[in-house]
Amino acid sequence: AQRVTQPEKLLSVFKGAPVELKCNYSYSGSPELFWYVQYSRQRLQLLLRHISRESIKGFTADLNKGETSFHLKKPFAQEEDSAMYYCALSFQGAQKLVFGQGTRLTINP
């Protein structure tokens, strides 16, 4: 079955430090991969998707099919990056998203 694993439930880094949120998936085909973010008291929103290959709010994510990973990275963390981050996968062209358990990122001043 398709699965998304985010090994860290909690991640705490200092402002200005690099951030990496890990995401591994299990799917034998070609998945669509996304990172969603939920800031405090806001709704879940798309941060980025692998097909766009763009940087959003300084975040990037590269799909590594060999390692089945889609880690989210930012070189210099900012306090406003504190939020809950979810990695998600869709497959077979369907809108069905399989989510990881999420990582709560806290940026310390």
Place this chain on the structure above:
Amino acid sequence: KAGVTQTPRYLIKTRGQQVTLSCSPISGHRSVSWYQQTPGQGLQFLFEYFSETQRNKGNFPGRFSGRQFSNSRSEMNVSTLELGDSALYLCASSLGPQGSEPQHFGDGTRLSIL
């Protein structure tokens, strides 16, 4: 452009009752998906609708059902409520049914079962 709207925001029911939740997608969006979010299981897919047709269903019992109307609005129904159905139910809409289309989420309906 207004976002995805879910009503009601909060709902309290007792075991054995049934409940209907509503979702209005972003204008122009024709695909609607539903998810259940609980502390233990996280976000789990319930259903996906496009053009009034259910395209995919998650691994939930038949007590969970849904439908989509011609204006793309969607409802989900849960019958014979159980304590374990207490959760945040999220609706998401997208332009089309392709897996690459990003989904836009509502604030959710928090359902509490007493």
